[in-house]
Amino acid sequence: MTTTTLGGRMWRTLPWFAALAILAIAGGPLVGSTHISLRRALDPTLPFADNVDAQIFFVARLPRTLAGAMVGSMLACAGVVFQGLLRNPLATPFTLGVSAGAALGAMLAITFGWSFAWLGIPAAPAASFIGSLVAVGIVYALAQARHRGLSTNVLLLAGVTMNAFFSALILFVQYFADFGQTYRILRWLMGDLDVSSYEPLVTALPLVLVSFAVFAWLARPLNLLSLGPESAGTHGLDVTRAQRAAFVSASLATGAAVSVGGPVGFVGIIIPHLVRLMVGSDHRLVLPASALFGAAFLVGCDVIARTVMAPVELPVGVITALIGGPFFLWLLLRRA
Amino acid sequence: MKYLLAILAAALLSSPPAPPPARIVCLVPAVTETLFAIGAGAQVAAVSSFDNYPPDVAGLQRVGALLDPDVERILSLRPDLVVVYASQADLRTQLGRAGVPTYVYTHAGLPDVTTTIREVGERTGHGASASQLAGTIERRIATVRHTIDGLRKIPALVVFEREPLSLRGIYASGGIGFIHDLLEAAGGRNVFADVKQEAVQATTELVLARRPEVILELRPAVTTETDRRREIAAWDRLGSLPAVRSKRIYIFSDQKMSIAGPRVGEVVETLARTLHPEAFGR
Secondary structure, three states, X not given: OOOOOHHHHHHHHHHHHHHHHHHHHHHHHHOOOOOOOHHHHOOOOOOHHHOHHHHHHHHHHHHHHHHHHHHHHHHHHHHHHHHHHHOOOOOOOOOOOHHHHHHHHHHHHHHOOOOOEEOOEEHHHHHHHHHHHHHHHHHHHHHHHOOOOOOHHHHHHHXXXXXXXXXXXXXXXXXXXXXXXXXXXXXXXXXXXXOOOOHHHHXXXXXXXXXXXXXXXXXXXXXXXXXXXXXXXXXXXXXXXXXXXXXXXXXXXXXXXXHHHOOOOOHHHXXXXXXXXXXXXOHHHHHHHHHXXXXXXXXXXXXXXXXXXXOOOOOHHXXXXXXXXXXXXXXXXXXX | OHHHHHHHHHXXXXXXXXXXXXOEEEOOHHHHHHHHHOOOHHHEEEEOOOOOOOHHHHHOEEOOOOOOOOHHHHHHOOOOEEEEEOOOHHHHHHHHHOOOOEEEEXXXXXXXXXXXXXXXXXXXXXXXXXXXXXXXXXXXHHHHHHHOOOOOOEEEEEEEEOOOOOOOOEEEEOOOOHHHHHHHHOOEEEOOOOOOOOEEEEOHHXXXXXXXXXXXXXXXXXXXXXXXXXXXXXXXXXXXXXXXXOOOEEEEOOHHHHOOOOOHHHHHHHHHHHHOHHHHOO
16 A cells, blocks of 8 residues: 555545446436436427426436535535645534625525525525625634734634624524524525526536636645645745635635535535545545545435435435534544 | 312302403414404504504504513513413413413414404403404305315415525425415315425425426515516426416415414405416406
């Protein structure tokens, strides 16, 4: 193992993760709370408007599966990057206030009945994305204010504080909501992939591509950062630049993921840890493997969410939380 | 035995019939409406923060609602009857400790609406007019049932809430409760009748699979004609739904549609006319 090249290890492991992701994405639309005939769904002679099976397949299940893959891979990668950046194994994509900012944005949109659509995204997801940017903007400004470069300690503390502060604001705003709005807020906070169209995915795609491009570049800097900022600097890394790139790209990816699926919990912590158990800690392997495994995991959880309570369907966040909570505790015990 | 008889005698003889309450605080909008409809409006001292019907409530004091009743303000009004929800256990305890009588309202099905009206009438000294009102409602619903008798039950989806301009977060009526009863009384067949909950979180797939022929949305926030048209157009992506193809999607913004009060007869008739226009000679 120690003498094998990185290329060889990639070649031996990544195809398995890719196969798993493809299997999940291809299999996801085949199962659901209702029974459909695949032959009928794919029959080109039937007009689409009359074909219920095709509509369930292409309007309900396929976008939901693709949303799961997109959100799962982004949250998993963002988790890896935040854990590397903060050098803290318990960091998640939501540690630095992104999800609380997003939740506050969505809540304002719902409570005050904003009904605009921005670039084809309805008000709540659009406002949640803006909210996440505001939150990370504040955290970033704080972490940079008194230090040259980024202080990861200040990042962490500022993030935790912002989370608490935004949660308080959320409770305050919630006081003005009526029953229907309260329900919608709760539903949004659970995290749900039933996007029912491709529009949100297409809108988020540019952000996904940019984030992944930066993640690809980040793999080596993250490896060096894991030695500590000083050692990384002596290895010739522009530490501040790498930290900024990591912070901004992971925050954007998280914001985009949350605007599509709401704050789906635990994916960003379960996946990076499982992947590290399987492939080691080299980010050049961990990042692509997490992207693929994250996609497969969330699509898999969503299949459970859609079928376990049939005929009704659950939001996927309930399932990830049920799996993730105990996992998180196991991780804590294992480290202690 | 002698002891029991003594208590009974004391209860029967010593307490004269209590006078009807003169300062009612009502936290339940459906009951507020009833109080005004049976002629007890002048006895109402304060209402909940969600009350807006009849217009007479506009000038009344507000004392919170289901989740945030303001106990201090309620007590400061020195009420002789407070109408509370059954789930407001803390409030009931506090009022009980202060010796304030309560009427406990339970939100249940359609048949309970007229029962509540009669009880509220008895309790406030307007038994006769309450009984008359309840009778009128029951007859109106019976007339509707008679008019649509024998007609096919129309498979319908009732939506309480969803994200504006999208089909995300649909919250629909399940197979029990007041709204479900309204729909069935109006000649509809709830597509989620088999889900024994008051509300169902309906995903796109569930809606497609249940194939409603009519979609009824109770959304007070959608008020303008432009909004209504845009919200109806949001369903277009589910083109295989019979309701979408025959353009039978209706958005009701009037709050009366979901209030289990004196206007239920009217509501059942509105829904029946929407579901079975042919039966009402359109």
